[in-house]
Amino acid sequence: MRTPKKRRLTIVLISGLCLAAATGLMLAAFSSTLTYFLSPRQVEIKHPRVGMDFRLGGIVQAGTVHTDVKNGTPTTLFRVTDGRASVPVTYTGVLPDLFREGQGVVAIGAMTKGGTFAASEVLAKHGAAYMPRDVEQALKEAGKWNPRFGPPPPASEWNDMSVKGNNS
Amino acid sequence: MNENVLAQGRTAAKGGWLHYFANPGRFLRIVQPALPWLAALSLMLTVTGIVWGYEFAPADWQQGNAVRIMYVHVPAAWVAMAGYAALAICSFFSIVWRHPLADIAAEEIAPIGAGFTALCLVSGSLWGKPMWGAYWVWDARLTSVLILFFLYLGHIALVRAFDNKAHGYRAGAILALVGAINLPIIVFSVQWWNTLHQGNTISLIGPSKIYITMLYPLLVSTLGFYLSFITMVCTAICAAINERKTSALLLAAAERAP
Numbered sequence: 001m002r003t004p005k006k007r008r009l010t011i012v013l014i015s016g017l018c019l020a021a022a023t024g025l026m027l028a029a030f031s032s033t034l035t036y037f038l039s040p041r042q043v044e045i046k047h048p049r050v051g052m053d054f055r056l057g058g059i060v061q062a063g064t065v066h067t068d069v070k071n072g073t074p075t076t077l078f079r080v081t082d083g084r085a086s087v088p089v090t091y092t093g094v095l096p097d098l099f100r101e102g103q104g105v106v107a108i109g110a111m112t113k114g115g116t117f118a119a120s121e122v123l124a125k126h127g128a129a130y131m132p133r134d135v136e137q138a139l140k141e142a143g144k145w146n147p148r149f150g151p152p153p154p155a156s157e158w159n160d161m162s163v164k165g166n167n168s
Numbered sequence: 169m170n171e172n173v174l175a176q177g178r179t180a181a182k183g184g185w186l187h188y189f190a191n192p193g194r195f196l197r198i199v200q201p202a203l204p205w206l207a208a209l210s211l212m213l214t215v216t217g218i219v220w221g222y223e224f225a226p227a228d229w230q231q232g233n234a235v236r237i238m239y240v241h242v243p244a245a246w247v248a249m250a251g252y253a254a255l256a257i258c259s260f261f262s263i264v265w266r267h268p269l270a271d272i273a274a275e276e277i278a279p280i281g282a283g284f285t286a287l288c289l290v291s292g293s294l295w296g297k298p299m300w301g302a303y304w305v306w307d308a309r310l311t312s313v314l315i316l317f318f319l320y321l322g323h324i325a326l327v328r329a330f331d332n333k334a335h336g337y338r339a340g341a342i343l344a345l346v347g348a349i350n351l352p353i354i355v356f357s358v359q360w361w362n363t364l365h366q367g368n369t370i371s372l373i374g375p376s377k378i379y380i381t382m383l384y385p386l387l388v389s390t391l392g393f394y395l396s397f398i399t400m401v402c403t404a405i406c407a408a409i410n411e412r413k414t415s416a417l418l419l420a421a422a423e424r425a426p
Contacts, residue, residue, distance in 0.1 A: 005264055005265060008263060008264045009264045011318065012260065012263055012264060012345065012368055016345065019346060019349055020349060023349050023353075026351070031360070031361065034360075034361050035308075035361045035362045036306070036307035036308065036363050037307070037364075038362075039362065041361075048228060057362055057364075057399060059285060084232065096299075096301035097298070097299075098230060098231070098299060098300075102249050106364050114188065114343055121301075121302075121385050122301070122332065123214045123298055123300045123301045123302055123305065123364060124299065125300065125364050125366065126230060126231060126299055126300075127366055127377075128366040128367045128369040128377050129369070129377040129378070130228050130231075130235060130238070130369060130378040130382050131228065131378070131379040131382075132226035132227065132228070132229065132231055132379055132381065132382070133224070133226070133228075135229070136229035136230075141351050147230075153202055153378075
């Protein structure tokens with residue numbers, strides 16, 4: 001029995017499927033341009049042209065941060081890594097508060113002839129883990145995590161850590 | 169002959185439960201008395217969640233006190249998406265079954281949903297400046313939520329753009345259904361592409377990456393935001409039904425007058 005309701009239901013469902021397929025194909029085709037930043041590994045593969053602006057994202061490699069202050073303006077040298085490749089970065093200016101070794105960052109700038117990434121802007125990309133300072137301290141003291149070397153361990157390991165002076 | 173009658177009776181009974189609650193008058197009778205209670209409960213939960221989060225929950229290890237924006241930003245984002253899902257479901261019922269209540273609900277959901285989306289965008293931008301170093305970046309998560317906001321605005325404008333109300337409802341329903349494709353894009357944007365916005369903290373299938381003393385106020389605040397949304401939408405729908413009833417009565421009285 002084909003009532004108008006069933007006909008409309010069929011039309012809506014078929015149009016929905018077509019639309020979903022079209023959007024899926026479109027996103028798959030554009031996926032490289034929808035990416036906000038390139039990782040050091042992608043930089044190594046793609047070799048962006050010298051002087052072409054792009055965004056570089058990754059983790060600030062532990063032990064590579066050097067800051068020189070000239071005329072009151074700090075210039076910072078560090079390496080951004082994704083675990084497989086790393087790119088040296090220079091930035092002149094004040095870094096965001098969250099900048100530290102092991103922190104995720106997105107740097108905007110271009111490659112120079114020497115193979116260094118000259119950043120005009122550095123954004124901090126913080127992780128998805130939220131915990132009180134006491135828990136972070138407890139994790140460090142227990143030797144389960146060092147923030148310099150990447151994201152914290154799974155929450156199951158720290159959600160029962162004792163909180164000193166917990167006020168809630 | 170007998171079979172035919174039986175079959176027809178059965179389909180009518182099957183469709184019956186759907187039409188039972190889609191009756192605007194019945195909706196008004198069931199929902200209107202509950203509104204003061206809903207409003208009181210949602211206000212209580214929202215205030216509890218926000219005061220708990222802003223006064224008593226611990227500061228974050230790396231973000232410090234700025235993390236407290238989470239207790240507004242995250243519930244607003246969830247409600248903005250759930251509101252759009254509700255809008256799409258109403259549009260589906262409106263297109264397939266032509267329920268008048270679904271049309272009224274869709275018209276009333278859109279401005280409230282747009283408000284929550286705006287709250288999510290503004291609070292997120294105020295959070296982004298101190299933490300990331302930028303109010304706005306064009307990454308996939310932020311852009312898809314901005315598109316959600318524009319879809320809400322488009323729906324508000326489209327529904328009201330026709331002289332014939334039914335045409336506006338039909339066009340709005342099609343826009344809402346087409347725009348629903350944006351919802352999975354928002355949810356998975358942080359997994360599919362590199363974004364400045366961090367990945368998901370709360371997961372329904374795995375452990376959440378948030379300490380429990382910060383999770384509880386977030387959940388209370390979320391419940392409060394959801395209930396507030398439901399209360400606002402139900403109040404707006406009741407007001408719209410009452411408005412239609414009044415104008416119908418006035419019209420009938422005017423026609424009876426000599």
